Amino acid sequence: MDFTLNIRRRFLLGGALASLAWSSGALAQGFPARPITIVVPFVAGSPTDVAARAFAAEFSQTLNSPVIVDNKPGANQTIAGAYVARAAPDGYTLFFANLPAVVPPSILANLPYKGIRDFAPVSDIMTIGFVLVTAPGVPATTLQEFVALLKADPAKYSYGSSGISTPIHLMAEMFNKEIGVKTLHVPYKGGNQVQMDLISDRVTYAFLPTGSMDYVRAGKLKGLGLASAKRDPAYPELPTMDEAGLRNFRATVRFVLVAPRQTPPDVVGKLNTAANKVIASEAFYTRVKSVGGVEMSHPATPAQVGARIAEDEARWDAVVKKAEIQLE
Secondary structure, eight states: OHHHHHHHHHHHHHHHHHHHHHHHHHHHHTOOSSOEEEEESSOTTSHHHHHHHHHHHHHHHHHTSOEEEEEOOOGGGHHHHHHHHTSOSSSSEEEEEEEOOOOOHHHHTTSSOSSGGGSEEEEEEEEEEEEEEEOTTOSOSSHHHHHHHHHHOGGGOEEEESSTTSHHHHHHHHHHHHHTOOOEEEEOSSHHHHHHHHHTTSSOEEEEEGGGHHHHHTTSSEEEEEOSSSOOTTOTTSOBHHHHTOTTOOOEEEEEEEEOTTOOHHHHHHHHHHHHHHHTOHHHHHHHGGGSSEEEOOOOOHHHHHHHHHHHHHHHHHHHHHTTOOOO
């Protein structure tokens, strides 16, 4: 009797697994059968939003399906992240995430995920470099002069960020650690407020997207270096941090596309193939280059994308520990 029962259990288990495999394959075969939603963790008009909408337009054409952009800003990407993590794992709800995405422990404890690595990786889309800018009244015109100024009396100076643990907070702390100074951190609710107070000489410096170079050209800010591997063709006069004298300093944000963790591999594969076509296209670069400092990623498999995400998260976690950044 036990033998018969075991055979029956194995038959039922085998049937269940076969049914699951068939349903996953059937889902992928007819995918996408309705609009896909890309959830963006920042407000409309932000660099992330501009990049996501440029990507969605090309992604829609490649998949031959509508792609909707849904902005869910707040709490350092965690509102958007939690929404996607709890969504049905069917490929129709995706997260256009930024790295770094360092989250304060008090918020992390209540999230359905612990990092972007906990999602199903779909695509590594691109990175953007940030510019070290200063207020117009700062008595320095080069990076080396500015570093000397900070080292002489760091207590006199401050940097602005869009909030604790946000990318431009971590970048400034990484810069301070690199040159061996500690300056006052002034957190704001957004990058635009940082930029306005820099122009008004209320804070000393910050790392901002290359769109701030328009204010540099207008004489309202000073641009000292682009923290990327190469110059931005749109602003050829701006040296990289390497060229300005700070070797191997990179302050970039990586844009990745991820799905809920249990999304079937066949569906992820379809999304990945379409995304790779988009990021390799000149049409997408033409749409997205206005963000500034853009460096397109190379097409990659989901496993390769996952490895890049894990590497990036480990690097930024190390920055937080090395700089002893207080996240609360």
